[in-house]
Amino acid sequence: MPQQDNLSGSNSTGSDPSVFFLTGIPGLESLHLWISTPFCSMFTMALLGNCTLLYVIKTEPSLHKPMFYFLAMLAVIDLVLSTTTVPKILSIFWFNSREISFNTCLVQMFFLHSFFIMQTAVLLAMAFDRYVAICNPLRYVTILTNSVIAKIGLAALARAVLLMVPLPFLLKRLPYCRSHIISHCYCEHMAVVNLACANTRFNNIYGIIVAFFIVGLDLIFIFLSYVKLLRAVLSLALKDEQLKALGTCGSHLCAILVAYTPVVLSSIIHRFGRHVAPHVHILLANLYLLFPPMMNPIVYGVKTKQIRDRVRLLFRGKSF
Template sequence: MPQEGNVPSSNSTSSDPSVFFLTGIPGLEDMHLWISIPFSSVFAIILLGNCTLLYVIRTEPSLHKPMFYFLAMLAVVNLVLSTTTVPKILSIFWFNSREINFSACLVQMFFIHSFSMMESALLLAMAFDRYVAICNPLRYATILTNSVIVKIGLAALVRAVVLMAPLPFLVRRLPFCQSHVIAHCACDHMAVAKLACADTRINSIYGIIIAFFIVGLDLMFIALSYVKIIRTVLSLASKEEQLKAFGTCVSHLFAILVVYLPGVLSSVIHRFGEQIAPYVHILLGTFYLLFPPMMNPIVYGVKTKQIRDRVCLIFQGKSI
């Protein structure tokens, strides 16, 4: 099949070292237009769902609580993650616009990885919120004050920026003397680094350390919170009280599954699925970026009565 547009072959060198090319879904180039339909639909749902969620939380007084402030932060993270990746992906699918400036690629890489880390931190913050609400209900208002919520949000942002800031510099220092064709829809760290004609072990080790120790710690503390929550709930006298307490955690548990399961699945397949076609890895990696931002507002919209009622009023053209 002939090369489309201005994309050089994977074995060629580029005359301009500042220009790279994204392949989209390698092996499925003929289907890019069809693949763009679910991608654009998901993007529309992400924009509509998260913007609606932010509006509802801002305008509904009963939602001015710590859990929903964290949810609003999560919605902002979801919007940033999707808007830094999907427009370029769609331009590849629709217009074969595969060229990307190397600096723009590094910026996209930083946003993808730093805001993914923020997403994990906010899920941990929401687990802490549920722990305080169920295990220390009388101290809830004094522990999770507005200033504490702001500090938690800033801490999540600073942690992500500080830990992900080295990634662009680790990639920029590498020499790219051969192919400039990135076999991906977006500028993933290792997808770019493996094009270098130099040793990339530092990049690989740093990425593994971040993934296992930082995200792993978040998951460990989330699990610890829920162990304490379950012990407290099971000590309640009546089944009705137990179900009510568990009911306040359902949305958050769904959000945890939505964020972490695709990532674990993608990681396992990437490392052990050597016989799987490359386009499956790319689709899973992209799915991991887009599925949580799409599902989070849906999960909370369905499971939270205040949000559900307010959204119904908005779409019926009524006011409260």
């Protein structure tokens, strides 16, 4: 097999790798074709769901509100996260196309990590939106104007880009004289760093700082906003008002659980599950790229009446 020759040849030394090789899911190579079926199904549902969501938000005037603008941002982020990685994953599963150029690998890694940082920022902005809507409803429209929403979106984008721009340059300066085989389905920062044959302490520290002090802080602020929000809801006199207020937060809470559960599980297994097989780690990493983009449109479609009704009308109209 020529592909196998390439893989074995990639173990040769050289400080300037022009090509890396992605293994897919180590230990499950014989099942790649079967695994591709749920992967492809989830990817297709993510594309259809998020594109439909964006179309509905754009064409339905009643959805031109801060909450749905943030939801549109989340849909765009989900589309970028999945389309940046899943087509290459499927090409590995279907065609054994494991080669990826070093520069393409860096570009994929940049988009993957920067849009994940953007996702946490948008989830934080959505928590702030719910906090203002419930705790300060009379000033909701004046606080979250279109200008403010645009500035929040640009700030999330700028923060992600500024934090991730150094990564490709930090990786380019490293020599890669070991194997050029990445035991993963896509180019992830630490998977590439582990192939370098130089001191990578700075890269490791930088990755930890970004993960814990940026993404971690966003999660802490989301938690604090919901603590304050819960206090405000419990202070309402009528139980019906409490349930209605909590109901408006249900979709966002589901989005947070969908986004963070695979990440938390992967982190716990990585640190404490020393005897867990490598393919479990990689399956969880892939789940993060597929599950949230697939589930978010479903969650918001089910929980939000305006979206549900508009989608129903859209597909009813096409059926004639």
